[in-house]
Amino acid sequence: MIITVDNLHKKFGDLEVLRGIDCQVEEREVVCVIGPSGSGKSTFLRCLNLLESVTSGKIVIAGHDLTDPKTNINQVRTEVGMVFQQFNLFPHMTALQNVTLAPVKGRGHSKEKAEQEALALLDKVGLSDKAHVHPSRLSGGQMQRVAIARALAMNPKIMLFDEPTSALDPELVGEVLEVMKDLAVEGMTMVVVTHEMGFAREVADRVIFMDFGVIVEENAPEKIFSNPQNERTKAFLNKIL
């Protein structure tokens, strides 16, 4: 198991957002997390690289126990790429600089080597011609593809996606999902919080349905979409499908 989550709880003040999550993800597995807003799915994802501190429970990622204070979280984060709903590109840098920053300043790679790899990654997401362009001159879909290339530049073992297409104009969603599909096919381990049921159905190995801070149901996509077992899953899927 590359991700093991054991009885994870997360509180914001008095509000308990995650109320005991148990979850395991295998290497090369693609897991989509769905659920109504406020169900805790984004918080759950953000706990997986400790962007949110954990209130109680245990998370082990690629052999690192995140809740152990001796764990070097910066090291773990290089192995876990993160893609955000709002892209969060660095606006003062070109696309290329966005991708090379962490390899050069974090890992100490030479600029030449990092740029070479970054150009290959930008090519992979179909943006080699935008290498020297600042984010303000990119479309949302292009920005998100640069953000994916940026995360891939650290050669992560796992990629986390936090509603990666929710901030995009509908016509730009496809190009981002296409890149994610390619990644899945290559065997990247992925945890994707998404509202794109088509993507979940087509690409996911497993779909997790969350509500009120717990995993209500999880199953293979064809099973969960055609034959949901839990009433809340049924109600949610009825509403959106």
Added chain:
Amino acid sequence: MLENLNLDWSIPINSMPLLLSGIKWTIIIAAVGLFFGFIIGAVVGLGRTSKNKLLFWLSTIYVEAIRGTPILVQALYLYFGVNQVLQQTVGFRIGSETAGIIAIAINSGAYIAEIVRGSIQSIEKGQVEAGRSLGLSSFKTFYYIVWPQAFKRMIPPLGNQFIISLKDTSLFAVIAVGELLRQGQMVVATTFAAFEIYTVVGLLYLVLTLTISLVLRRIERRLEVD
């Protein structure tokens, strides 16, 4: 009425060397004071964003104390008050120009700290999250991602502060700093050409502040292009 008016514009022209030596001190005190003011402002401004309670409160007390007292009081306090204590203890006094520089530094430092704090806090949280999730340390995230963006946002309010501090140096006439206003007053004292001299003094300040405005507008435009 007007036939009684007797203005002599040769007086300010003849006293130009004196006024220019005043400008020299105005510029030196403002420039050196603001240089140290920026360093103080950066450190205290960071303290104001710190999660460390001690750092936060120390910098907050500094900002409130300096911002809450007039710069004229601060200058008099330094030059007469602190000097009195220094004289009685170590037998040493700080000169009036040095006192002026220190006053500008600590005073502008408090305002610049708020500019620094505001700019840093205006950077979206997602920027830090993106940096940290790439495995960059909090220092590197700040240094490569937050600070460059925040610095750009600091420039317009910093320009404003530079202009304010430059004009504040005129207050140091009261502690006998030979800056522009003081030199003007000395000329007035001997020539009684108050209208002519203060007109020229005012215009000279205007030249200095407009120069700052112009330079800053250039810098802003250049940064806009990037």
